[in-house]
Amino acid sequence: MLTIYSDSHRLQHGRSELIDGTLKPCFETPSRADMVLAAVRQRDLGDVAHPRRHGLEPILRVHDEGYVRFLETAWQRWSEMGRDYDALPKMWQIRRLREAVPEHVEGQLCYYSMDCGTPITAGTWQAATASSDVALTAVDRLIGGERAIFALTRPPGHHAARDYCGGYCFFNNAAIAAQALRDRGAHRVAVLDVDYHHGNGTQDIFYHRSDVLFLSIHGDPRTEYPFFLGFADEKGEGEGLGYNFNFPLAAGSCVSTWFFALDCALEQIARFGAEALVVSLGVDTFEGDPISRFQLGTPDFVTLGARLAGLKLPTLFCLEGGYAVGPIGDNVVNVLAGFEARS
Numbered sequence: 001m002l003t004i005y006s007d008s009h010r011l012q013h014g015r016s017e018l019i020d021g022t023l024k025p026c027f028e029t030p031s032r033a034d035m036v037l038a039a040v041r042q043r044d045l046g047d048v049a050h051p052r053r054h055g056l057e058p059i060l061r062v063h064d065e066g067y068v069r070f071l072e073t074a075w076q077r078w079s080e081m082g083r084d085y086d087a088l089p090k091m092w093q094i095r096r097l098r099e100a101v102p103e104h105v106e107g108q109l110c111y112y113s114m115d116c117g118t119p120i121t122a123g124t125w126q127a128a129t130a131s132s133d134v135a136l137t138a139v140d141r142l143i144g145g146e147r148a149i150f151a152l153t154r155p156p157g158h159h160a161a162r163d164y165c166g167g168y169c170f171f172n173n174a175a176i177a178a179q180a181l182r183d184r185g186a187h188r189v190a191v192l193d194v195d196y197h198h199g200n201g202t203q204d205i206f207y208h209r210s211d212v213l214f215l216s217i218h219g220d221p222r223t224e225y226p227f228f229l230g231f232a233d234e235k236g237e238g239e240g241l242g243y244n245f246n247f248p249l250a251a252g253s254c255v256s257t258w259f260f261a262l263d264c265a266l267e268q269i270a271r272f273g274a275e276a277l278v279v280s281l282g283v284d285t286f287e288g289d290p291i292s293r294f295q296l297g298t299p300d301f302v303t304l305g306a307r308l309a310g311l312k313l314p315t316l317f318c319l320e321g322g323y324a325v326g327p328i329g330d331n332v333v334n335v336l337a338g339f340e341a342r343s
């Protein structure tokens, strides 16, 4: 399987995030992508290609222009205030506060952020645009005839909504890829999110649409991040009603429960008649993940890949979460190798 990868991911290296009430070193680090790339090479998964630039147009197909322009200028405006540390919000536009977009960068940082775990740094813009170029180059190759392709995207994307960043995500790589597939002729595209956390951003982007089916298996938002989206009763709205499926599972759920939910999701994808599949591949479902609470073992990721291959669809994998850095490479490549073995 071909991998698309860019070294520009290193430019995103936040110093800290607020977690469990204190500032801790970021879990989302460059070493994650380094370990995945090393495993891709070591396990001889296939060639590794660099992305080509696609500009902002495909990003603006799913993200609000004001948000994109904020990300483009945030660091420069932040550092002009004499600040050389990560840009993190310190409050939110919560219920009954005005929804006007603030003028000042400090206010916009709060308006366009979902949490304070997603530091904007000097290299964020370049890293995030490169990550979307990785996903878009994967689309180019899929349209060009590849049956399956791995977009080694970092920073990840599935928490990034139309107009806000969060959960270490700035641009929603999977949503940008799904929209590009639609724009390039696929009539129905399914996005399956197997990360531990609900893909609130991807749901937000496609919630009112029937041409992109969104499905997510994740830790129950009653106890797990992102807390405020990802419930089973969220089925889409308007045109999109019936085209959104959430499978929240209790923290600590066993592997067989997880795979039962996967089989239910795969059945919906087949029923939808998808012509292409985008997988938000987070491996923080791993039993040893430091911030998540499912129990998949490294061998289970081979089974996951094999089940996905059963759909017999052109498939684009976008890397999302996974913070057990030692095993991340084998966990990710197991999915891809498991997929290939059944293709």
Ligand SMILES: NCCCCCC(=O)NO
Pocket (backbone or CB within 6 Å): 017, 019, 117, 159, 167, 168, 195, 196, 197, 225, 282, 284, 291, 320, 321, 322
């Ligand atoms: N800082 C709070 C937890 C962020 C979760 C990030 C993730 O793995 N999302 O899939």
Ligand SMILES: [Zn+2]
Pocket (backbone or CB within 6 Å): 195, 196, 197, 282, 284, 320, 321, 322
């Ligand atoms: Zn996650």
